[in-house]
Amino acid sequence: MERIVFTAKHEELLLQIPLFKDLSPKVQHSLLERLDCAVYNIKKNDIIARQDSPCRELMVLLEGKLKVDIIDALCNEVLIEHIIAPRAFATPHLFKADTTLPATFKATEDGVLLKATKDSVFKLISEFPDLLKSFLCVAGNCNKCTVLRLRALSYKNIRSRFVAYLFEQKLVDNNIVHIDHNQAQLADYICVTRPALTKEISKMAKEGLILMKGKTVELLNIPELRKAIL
Template sequence: MDKIECTDKIQELLFNIPLFKDLPSNIKQTLLEKLDCQFFHIGKKEVIARQNTPCKYLYVLLEGKLRTDIIDALGNEILIEYIEAPRTFATPHLFSADCTLPATFTVLEEGILLTATKESFFRLFAQEPGILRNFLRITGNCTHCTVKRLRMLSYKSIRSRITAYLMEHRQAGSDTVTMVHNQQQLAEYLGVTRPALSKEINKMAKENLIRLDTPKVHLLAPDLLQQFI
């Protein structure tokens, strides 16, 4: 990572993330003075933070894209999510009891990263209750997403994991899913091999449970699919 100066463009990106968005102008003007922070250019394949290391900073991805992986008890690498700017990440672990990161964050697309020390960010809470409210809301959303992710990985069969994914991503009031992952990414996300995933998807299509219309998947029998989850 290469340290860079904060520009007007970077400040604009910073104040568009949910944590700092809609703050009064007087708070925005002094925020960077109150935070002990640094800005970095991050390159592809760089590791920003590693699993099982202490979370010492508030992390804000201002530009770029990250991949989040965990190594499970069996030594398998499991894709958790893709993180796209602009947003904070790893927020639930900043003030947790042991402050240990549960995952490794790797750069997929180069961008800009802000890091701020935990101590300076904590002081900011006391001075600006609005930022504290935003932080608690973001942390709650992250926890909810983690619970959903772990629930999906708890399913034993590939079909159950595929079904859970489709149900989670189906459009409101519709039986159509617009895929956000290609097949390789989906296999990694579901913790299965690509050949096994492809085989099961084809079986589900032959059984008229789903119809493939890349990048869309149509759920032909939602009620029947529910029995797998």
């Protein structure tokens, strides 16, 4: 990684991340003035942080994309998610008693990374309750995403994993699900091959269980779909 100058463009991107975007202008100004940080150019395939290493800094991807993987007990590489800038990552682990990172973060394209010292982040959080609230919300959402991802992978067949994924995305009292991935990304996400996933989706459509157009899926028979994950 090559350190670069922290520019006005980087400041603008930093204030767009969920952790900071809803803060008042006063808090955002203090953040930019007092956050002890450094900015780096990162290259495709750079390892940004490794599984089992300590989380010592707040890390924010300002530009680019990261792939997040874990190595499970059987030494299998399991995709957890893709991180798209601008976004902070590994946030829940910064202030835990055990700061060990559970995953490896790898750049899938060139980008820009910001690192802020733990002490400067802690001082700002201690002073501004709104920032503390935002930090706790982001940390909670990160943990929830990881739990849901691993829950989907606990199922053994393609249909069960796909249905579990759909129900994770489903809103209450709404049979229309808007998913975050295209079929290639989704196959990678639930650790199956794309042809096998495409075949299963086609089969489910013929059975009258779902209707899928692009990234929109209509759940036509929820009771039958639930049987796949019972």
